[in-house]
Amino acid sequence: MTEMTRIVKTIANILFPFTMIFGLYIITHGHLTPGGGFQGGAVIASGCALLLVTYGSRWVLTRIKEKRLAAFESMGAIGFITIALLGIVFSMVFFGNFLAGSNLLFGNVPATGSTLADLNTGGVLPLMNFAVGVKVIAGLFVIILIMSYASSIKEWGQ
Amino acid sequence: MTYLEALIQHSVALIIAVPLLSAFLMPLVSRVHPILRNIFALLMLTVTGCFIGLLTTDVLANGPRIYIFGAKELTLPLVRILFEVDGINVFMAIITIILAIIAVIYSWSFLDKQDGLDKYYTLLLLVVTSALGMEMTGDVFNFFVFLEISCIASCALIAFWIAEGEALEAAFKYIVISSVGALFVLFAVGIFYAQYNALNIATIAQAIQFSFLDKIALILLVVVLGMKAGLAPMHMWLPDAYGRAPPSVTLVIMSATLASFYGVLRILFTLYGNILPTSIRFDLPLNVVLGWILIVLAVVSILIGVIMALIQSDLMRLIGYAAVAEVGYMFLAIGTTIAALGAPYATVALHGGILHVLNDALDIGLLFLVAGAIYYVTKKRSLDDIGGLARTMKFTTVFFIIGLLAVAGMPPLNGFTSKFLIYESVYQLNPILSIIALLCSILMLAIFIKVLYATFFGPELPELKDVKEAPKSMLLAMGIVAGLAIFIGLFPNLFLDSLVKPAADALLNHTQYITTIVGGI
Numbered sequence: 001m002t003e004m005t006r007i008v009k010t011i012a013n014i015l016f017p018f019t020m021i022f023g024l025y026i027i028t029h030g031h032l033t034p035g036g037g038f039q040g041g042a043v044i045a046s047g048c049a050l051l052l053v054t055y056g057s058r059w060v061l062t063r064i065k066e067k068r069l070a071a072f073e074s075m076g077a078i079g080f081i082t083i084a085l086l087g088i089v090f091s092m093v094f095f096g097n098f099l100a101g102s103n104l105l106f107g108n109v110p111a112t113g114s115t116l117a118d119l120n121t122g123g124v125l126p127l128m129n130f131a132v133g134v135k136v137i138a139g140l141f142v143i144i145l146i147m148s149y150a151s152s153i154k155e156w157g158q
Numbered sequence: 159m160t161y162l163e164a165l166i167q168h169s170v171a172l173i174i175a176v177p178l179l180s181a182f183l184m185p186l187v188s189r190v191h192p193i194l195r196n197i198f199a200l201l202m203l204t205v206t207g208c209f210i211g212l213l214t215t216d217v218l219a220n221g222p223r224i225y226i227f228g229a230k231e232l233t234l235p236l237v238r239i240l241f242e243v244d245g246i247n248v249f250m251a252i253i254t255i256i257l258a259i260i261a262v263i264y265s266w267s268f269l270d271k272q273d274g275l276d277k278y279y280t281l282l283l284l285v286v287t288s289a290l291g292m293e294m295t296g297d298v299f300n301f302f303v304f305l306e307i308s309c310i311a312s313c314a315l316i317a318f319w320i321a322e323g324e325a326l327e328a329a330f331k332y333i334v335i336s337s338v339g340a341l342f343v344l345f346a347v348g349i350f351y352a353q354y355n356a357l358n359i360a361t362i363a364q365a366i367q368f369s370f371l372d373k374i375a376l377i378l379l380v381v382v383l384g385m386k387a388g389l390a391p392m393h394m395w396l397p398d399a400y401g402r403a404p405p406s407v408t409l410v411i412m413s414a415t416l417a418s419f420y421g422v423l424r425i426l427f428t429l430y431g432n433i434l435p436t437s438i439r440f441d442l443p444l445n446v447v448l449g450w451i452l453i454v455l456a457v458v459s460i461l462i463g464v465i466m467a468l469i470q471s472d473l474m475r476l477i478g479y480a481a482v483a484e485v486g487y488m489f490l491a492i493g494t495t496i497a498a499l500g501a502p503y504a505t506v507a508l509h510g511g512i513l514h515v516l517n518d519a520l521d522i523g524l525l526f527l528v529a530g531a532i533y534y535v536t537k538k539r540s541l542d543d544i545g546g547l548a549r550t551m552k553f554t555t556v557f558f559i560i561g562l563l564a565v566a567g568m569p570p571l572n573g574f575t576s577k578f579l580i581y582e583s584v585y586q587l588n589p590i591l592s593i594i595a596l597l598c599s600i601l602m603l604a605i606f607i608k609v610l611y612a613t614f615f616g617p618e619l620p621e622l623k624d625v626k627e628a629p630k631s632m633l634l635a636m637g638i639v640a641g642l643a644i645f646i647g648l649f650p651n652l653f654l655d656s657l658v659k660p661a662a663d664a665l666l667n668h669t670q671y672i673t674t675i676v677g678g679i
Binding site: 074078097 | 164168171172175178179182183184185186189225226227228229230
């Protein structure tokens with residue numbers, strides 16, 4: 001993909017931080033509101049796709065290596081399974097929620113009812129959302145990157 | 159609680175978790191060194207195999223075992239994801255892990271000069287995970303999820319030799335057929351959830367009513383899983399996929415196929431077990447109708463498999479059609495069991511069918527490994543271009559002879575035992591079926607004798623003068639399979655008594671499966 005005009009770039013520069021923050025918001029609030037790791041990751045990856053469209057695939061490829069993204073993707077999945085395996089160690093059951101009620105990270109147990117405001121709940125669920133988020137960001141971005149690379153091989157050859 | 163008890167208790171989850179974790183560690187490990195990657199894959203599958211062994215000894219001694227994810231005990235309403243493992247589950251898991259370990263040993267030298275092997279091993283381990291998950295889960299939706307994982311990962315593996323157009327075509331055909339099939343499974347799961355408000359197999363099996371919607375769900379599930387297992391009218395993807403994928407991949411895809419076959423067993427015997435004897439119309443019980451439909455489809459797949467194998471000139475495709483015929487034998491046994499539910503010979507047929515799952519995996523697997531070895535040294539697929547290989551490839555020739563005798567059901571190899579049990583029991587239902595099965599088996603022997611002469615015997619071809627014997631890891635993989643085939647052939651009772659009979663009992667005694675979960679609340 002070739003780069004676009006200055007107008008498009010300026011708009012993309014303004015929009016990009018908002019997209020990132022919205023995606024991160026969806027990931028961190030995954031255990032409270034609709035959405036979660038996958039949805040937030042998809043939002044962030046679409047922000048990265050915005051960069052790719054406006055600045056062109058060559059510009060992006062000089063800054064980001066797809067091997068590194070692939071490694072991040074693996075790490076997201078490994079993180080997810082590791083948290084599940086830690087459940088066996090700490091609460092004697094696979095996928096056990098060992099952080100809930102522990103007063104540590106995300107350890108609050110809210111009173112029954114609407115507790116949308118308390119982010120510090122959910123036990124291991126937010127951590128798993130982060131792991132899924134990392135996997136989805138890296139995975140979707142590397143797919144878009146490879147597709148744009150494949151489509152621009154012809155252009156570069158000329 | 160001792161460590162061993164804790165290990166056995168958690169082995170149900172670890173059997174899924176270990177290959178899944180190692181699949182995603184694979185891209186990182188293979189950055190270090192290619193040999194470390196191969197050792198890691200082998201080691202992790204061996205660890206999984208040890209867990210399966212532990213679980214098998216426990217399940218055979220103490221009956222079904224359940225594992226609840228994320229909670230210590232069951233509470234009502236039953237919303238937990240849970241795995242339930244009984245005799246048939248551990249039997250299938252053993253087959254899957256044997257095939258996976260052999261595939262990894264084989265691909266050590268078979269694919270050593272190829273690109274992208276980190277992704278290959280990742281996908282291979284994912285297929286193994288999905289097959290094990292399908293075989294151990296106690297939840298219909300979970301079954302669908304693992305089915306979908308196996309579709310996508312297998313599709314990418316079938317297209318491994320992407321430079322060949324046919325591999326791409328086979329992969330495309332596979333992904334289209336299996337994703338449409340997986341959606342049908344999802345539809346059936348939705349039907350169950352809408353009616354019974356449950357996704358747990360045991361809970362649905364206890365509550366099932368056989369309403370109009372249940373009939374639709376039964377048809378959808380049997381059709382889709384029969385298709386994934388390679389039953390006749392929907393078998394067209396199987397020879398393509400088996401024939402165009404690398405043989406090591408074929409082995410793991412075969413384990414996913416057999417997991418679908420297990421799905422058919424679980425659905426017919428457990429999920430619909432309570433209502434099998436209900437009569438649907440004209441005093442015809444459901445089990446007789448269903449059994450005869452399966453028998454007809456099975457006979458059609460045996461005939462199609464054998465007749466199409468007769469005219470193939472591509473070796474791997476030929477073996478693919480032989481695999482269709484073998485699937486037909488398994489479904490013939492299952493159909494007989496269901497049609498004659500309660501008769502003494504129904505149990506014999508089920509024993510034959512279940513033992514034939516193991517034998518089919520080993521025999522067809524061995525033939526594919528030999529075909530892969532021939533492709534590795536000659537780079538040719540067609541039977542017309544190869545000949546006289548026995549002069550240089552002595553071990554491979556011996557393995558091929560073992561494989562062909564086993565697949566044709568000749569004593570003293572493993573195929574004989576299971577096929578004999580099938581003939582014997584099917585004869586009591588209807589002698590003609592047994593005669594067709596026997597004749598097709600003889601025809602299969604003739605086909606493979608033809609292949610044996612075309613590839614290994616006959617005059618030496620000038621362009622194949624410098625071929626060498628296959629590398630050691632491939633010979634080792636073939637040797638393990640051949641050894642197992644001979645061992646099962648010589649001591650069939652060992653396997654029948656220790657593994658097959660508990661598996662058949664677990665299927666026939668479906669109330670035990672239900673009460674293990676429903677009674678435990």
